[in-house]
Amino acid sequence: MTHQQLTANIRRKKSFLCIGLDVDLTKIPQHLLTTEDPIFEFNKAIIDATHDLAVAYKPNTAFYEAYGIKGWISLEKTIQYLNEKHPEIFTIADAKRGDIGNTSSMYAKAFLEDLAFDSVTVAPYMGKDSVEPFLAVKDKFTILLALTSNAGAFDFQTQTVDGKELYKKVIETSKTWKYSENLMYVVGATKAEYFTEIRKIVPDSFLLVPGVGAQGGSLAEVCKYGMAENIGLLINSSRGIIYASQQQDFAEKAREEALKIQLEMQQILFR
Numbered sequence: 001m002t003h004q005q006l007t008a009n010i011r012r013k014k015s016f017l018c019i020g021l022d023v024d025l026t027k028i029p030q031h032l033l034t035t036e037d038p039i040f041e042f043n044k045a046i047i048d049a050t051h052d053l054a055v056a057y058k059p060n061t062a063f064y065e066a067y068g069i070k071g072w073i074s075l076e077k078t079i080q081y082l083n084e085k086h087p088e089i090f091t092i093a094d095a096k097r098g099d100i101g102n103t104s105s106m107y108a109k110a111f112l113e114d115l116a117f118d119s120v121t122v123a124p125y126m127g128k129d130s131v132e133p134f135l136a137v138k139d140k141f142t143i144l145l146a147l148t149s150n151a152g153a154f155d156f157q158t159q160t161v162d163g164k165e166l167y168k169k170v171i172e173t174s175k176t177w178k179y180s181e182n183l184m185y186v187v188g189a190t191k192a193e194y195f196t197e198i199r200k201i202v203p204d205s206f207l208l209v210p211g212v213g214a215q216g217g218s219l220a221e222v223c224k225y226g227m228a229e230n231i232g233l234l235i236n237s238s239r240g241i242i243y244a245s246q247q248q249d250f251a252e253k254a255r256e257e258a259l260k261i262q263l264e265m266q267q268i269l270f271r
């Protein structure tokens with residue numbers, strides 16, 4: 001998928017919502033636990049109920065790896081289901097990888113080629129040679145952690161190094177890497193006031209913005225400071241949507257939550 005196609009999907013669906021599939025077996029409805037693959041059944045129901053309201057889905061791989069081989073199979077079935085039923089939907093493997101070059105190449109193969117996600121989240125800390133193997137995969141995106149939504153972001157990311165905040169250095173430096181056109185960046189919704197500065201460095205890169213919903217970030221504030229000509233935003237909510245109800249009506253309630261966000265997005269897009 002290209003940037004242009006992603007923006008076209010956003011305009012068509014009047015939504016830049018990304019739904020996070022962070023499935024915790026202790027939080028899903030009891031009746032699903034007796035099925036052969038409760039995680040996949042849960043995801044399938046959520047996707048079926050919300051796919052017209054979202055342009056992207058983001059399974060966080062921790063929630064699958066935690067359940068061993070069974071979890072990995074559920075992840076595989078989920079991405080296959082999305083790719084077969086909704087090929088226009090942008091998929092993100094939220095794996096936050098990054099290692100020495102030859103190891104990163106294997107992570108890139110795992111998530112972008114074998115599992116066939118459109119993108120993967122990557123930590124920038126090990127630098128250029130740890131990220132370029134992801135960037136080298138054609139027609140895929142690498143979503144680099146720039147300024148994260150958690151409190152610990154202030155430990156390193158906002159610290160000044162040689163007169164500049166580290167998150168700005170990360171974004172600026174990453175622009176010099178080979179195939180940097182395949183980059184997107186993670187910026188937390190809880191840090192809305194930073195978007196103006198970030199847009200000065202990357203005026204039209206896509207930003208994956210987690211932190212609305214359960215973490216309390218404001219959609220309106222993020223859009224005010226972070227929206228670009230091409231929209232350039234994918235706003236993620238995981239728990240706020242998928243655990244709206246833990247009863248039989250969970251998919252219906254998830255749709256209601258997704259719809260609230262989509263309607264707010266529609267208003268912002270057409271005001």
Ligand SMILES: O=C(O)c1cc(=O)[nH]c(=O)n1[C@@H]1O[C@H](COP(=O)(O)O)[C@@H](O)[C@H]1O
Pocket residue numbers: 020022060094121147148149150186187188210211212213214215236237238239240
């Ligand atoms: O890379 C991410 O997606 C991410 C980066 C970040 O800075 N903060 C953050 O919350 N996330 C992820 O986004 C999702 C947020 O989930 P909720 O807080 O339940 O909406 C989780 O999968 C987090 O791992």
